Amino acid sequence: MKKASVILSSALVLGTLLAGCGNNNNNTNNAAATATTAPAAEATTAPAANAGTETAKYADGTYYGTVDADPETGWQTFALLTVEGGKITAADWDGFNVKNAGDLKKKVSADGKYGLVAKGGAQAEWHEQAAKAEAFLVEKQDPAAITVDTEGHTDAVSGVSVHVNDFVAAAQAALAAGPVEAGPYKDGGYHAEGAEFDANNGFKSTVDLSIVNGNIVAAKFSGVNAAGDDKKQYSVDGKYGMKAGGASAEWHEEIALAEKYFLDNKGAAPKMDAEGKTDAISGVSINVGEYFTLAEKALEGAK
Template sequence: MKKASVILSSALVLGTLLAGCGNNNEAANTAATNAPAATAAPEATTAPAADAGTEAGAYQDGTYFGTIEADAETGWQTYALLTVEGGKITKADWNAFNVNNAGDLKKKVSEDGKYGLVEKGGAQAEWHEQAAAAEAYLIEKQDPAAITVDAEGHTDAISGVSVHVNDFIAAAQAALAAGPAEVGPYKDGGYHAEGEMDAESGWKSTVDVTVAGGNVVAVKFSGLNAAGDDKKQFSIDGKYGMKAGGASSEWHEQAELAEAYFLDNKGAAPTLDAEGKTDAISGVSIHVGEYFTLAEKALEGAK
């Protein structure tokens, strides 16, 4: 869906994870279009000696946030959120948000049994459990480069971890390279809001928002009909037919432009007319007013 900076700033800053083992049953099949730009990080992901570590006090105290590029197939974008106290990494969060669907963070999806690494991928532990082991190892070693990996991004250094860890390494390196960042005002997680069913169109508007590091990092404007169809996917599949009706672009393409505006303007709504339309977003002729209102409603749960 959208692009943005990966360094956390104030209210809204942007920040996929290679699935490792197993597939995410919730990921959309469309290419990621909501992805923030990945933070620049050192290329090396293999370590020097595993016990090399980082000298105590080497890091400036604060919170660090970094991402890698979103996976075009699954939509997951990996990030690392690190806390440094007394010059040492004391907390590490390896997670991901979905730039196609927004909604819950990857750990929550795994904790809720919806990622299925054990059942569907045959792994010995679920994704969030393996992530926790990798996080603990980083805190012990104090250096992302101390996690040795093979050519495929796997490691034998961390017991019980069979997923690719190279993305965690890269995101952690990116976070440390970016320096301390400001944590945003919201609680991390996925938030949802929906409007009333429109009797004329047969659709009700839905908004999903994802917060990471206290800031909004992904948003999805869509809808549902009585059959349970997702409006954005309905349009992607060519079933909505706006261009056939004379529009310059399809509904999902215009929705993505509105999402980009939302992220770029930190949730501020454009100037709207009485019908909820705007001239402020080039290429958008659909009603967008309700989406900005619903996004604000969704974020009430994140305060």
């Protein structure tokens, strides 16, 4: 009986040990499953955290984007971004004026003609503040990092009190559009004018052009008289009086069509007759030949 009891006890102990080993194997398998899942999750999320430094975020090239022009001032914001090695290495926040053409906003500011400090009491001129926002974008690599309030201002960039929402929108539009090719001209504002005042109307013809990323983006065909009046504004104010003389449109309305043709055709001139008139631009009956000649002269300085 004692021998039988010993055998039975040994069997029970052995069964218990085997059951324990079975439970340990299950726990080991579960732990192994957890271990193989966790690194997979880490491998998925880690690159995203380092995307700005380890992974090329953008295709190399030049990016260009704009927003709508301000209807009152005529200034149209643009962003010109350079990407090298997948990163934004340079940012240019500037603007051109669709009403007056000519010099870009940074130069107008640098020349003291924008007057942000003198006229608006700002802490720094516009071009100086723009440079800070540009540097911030290059550092952060994402326009969205420049957070703006409902009025378009930001607290993210120290020393910047001007509206930055247009810069953010233009930079985002540029990156969304992808790399673009530059045009054949040097960026900036260009001017040309006639040699003398017209004996009939008293105005000397003038042309002003704005070029961004090598392309003509704004053109103003106008004129100036001895009193310094701008011909386009003179017409807008009803002082030129073409309609009163029987024309179907005022001078500023017709010259605007010539400007549009010039921009749409990248500076190319239409076929003209001996008087400088053309049938190629619908709605234009005035002499526009001199303006296309002056525009060509202005572009000589941009080559």
